Amino acid sequence: MNLKIAVLGTGSVGQTLAGRLTELGHSVKVGTRDVASTMSRTEPDAMGNAPFATWEAAHVEVQLTTFADAVVDVDVIVNALSGSASLPVLQSIGAQRLADKILLDVANPLDSSKGSPPTLFVKDDDSLGEQIQRAFPDLKVVLADGDHTVFVSGNDSTAKQAVTTLLESFGHTDVIDLGDISTARGTEMLLPIWLRLMGSLNTVMFNFKVVR
Numbered sequence: 624m625n626l627k628i629a630v631l632g633t634g635s636v637g638q639t640l641a642g643r644l645t646e647l648g649h650s651v652k653v654g655t656r657d658v659a660s661t662m663s664r665t666e667p668d669a670m671g672n673a674p675f676a677t678w679e680a681a682h683v684e685v686q687l688t689t690f691a692d693a694v695v696d697v698d699v700i701v702n703a704l705s706g707s708a709s710l711p712v713l714q715s716i717g718a719q720r721l722a723d724k725i726l727l728d729v730a731n732p733l734d735s736s737k738g739s740p741p742t743l744f745v746k747d748d749d750s751l752g753e754q755i756q757r758a759f760p761d762l763k764v765v766l767a768d769g770d771h772t773v774f775v776s777g778n779d780s781t782a783k784q785a786v787t788t789l790l791e792s793f794g795h796t797d798v799i800d801l802g803d804i805s806t807a808r809g810t811e812m813l814l815p816i817w818l819r820l821m822g823s824l825n826t827v828m829f830n831f832k833v834v835r
């Protein structure tokens with residue numbers, strides 16, 4: 624089934640997900656703060672990825688629009704924002720526009736203010752996924768994290784099934800449903816070990832696989 628999808632986020636994660644979703648035949652809009660300013664960037668990002676305009680030139684079918692306009696008339700919203708921007712951006716869009724849509728949330732609650740490696744600004748007894756769900760009770764938040772094994776957490780089983788189907792269409796065959804949105808705590812707290820592995824392996828091209 625072809626879906627109308629808004630990807631909030633112009634970074635490498637937003638670009639990768641928007642590109643793959645478009646390849647799979649979905650109709651995709653990407654949201655940003657300011658379209659002109661994002662398109663005028665010429666420098667690569669901190670990870671050396673090309674500026675958004677370069678990606679957009681190779682994906683002309685993807686419309687770049689403001690965050691608030693991106694979510695209009697879509698079936699699924701993907702949160703590919705920085706963790707700290709996630710709640711403020713969703714609040715600026717407003718509960719009325721978000722309504723009871725499915726939010727596929729891949730954001731991590733990273734705090735880089737104290738240097739590297741970053742810490743988590745929420746953990747142990749709460750998670751970013753839960754904060755978003757509490758702020759927008761009608762939104763069907765499904766946290767999805769990982770690559771070889773993808774963990775999903777969410778309160779709405781129909782939304783989780785829709786997200787699982789989408790993830791499986793990406794080629795992720797090992798999708799583990801951890802339970803309700805509070806199980807996002809465990810997934811988000813994988814970040815500290817992931818960051819140490821990145822430092823040790825000197826690459827971001829790896830991920831977790833659960834071996835039964």
Ligand SMILES: NC(=O)c1ccc[n+]([C@@H]2O[C@H](COP(=O)([O-])OP(=O)(O)OC[C@H]3O[C@@H](n4cnc5c(N)ncnc54)[C@H](OP(=O)(O)O)[C@@H]3O)[C@@H](O)[C@H]2O)c1
Nearest residue numbers: 632633634635636655656703705706708729730731768769
């Ligand atoms: N689940 C996973 O497996 C996985 C893997 C890797 C990364 N991640 C997570 O995916 C997310 C995206 O990562 P990324 O590296 O592609 O991008 P990023 O640099 O973390 O975030 C870029 C996006 O955040 C927006 N943003 C940043 N600061 C903002 C602010 N103050 N106000 C409003 N918007 C702001 C930017 O808006 P503009 O477009 O206006 O610049 C941009 O769209 C992160 O949360 C990251 O931790 C998840």
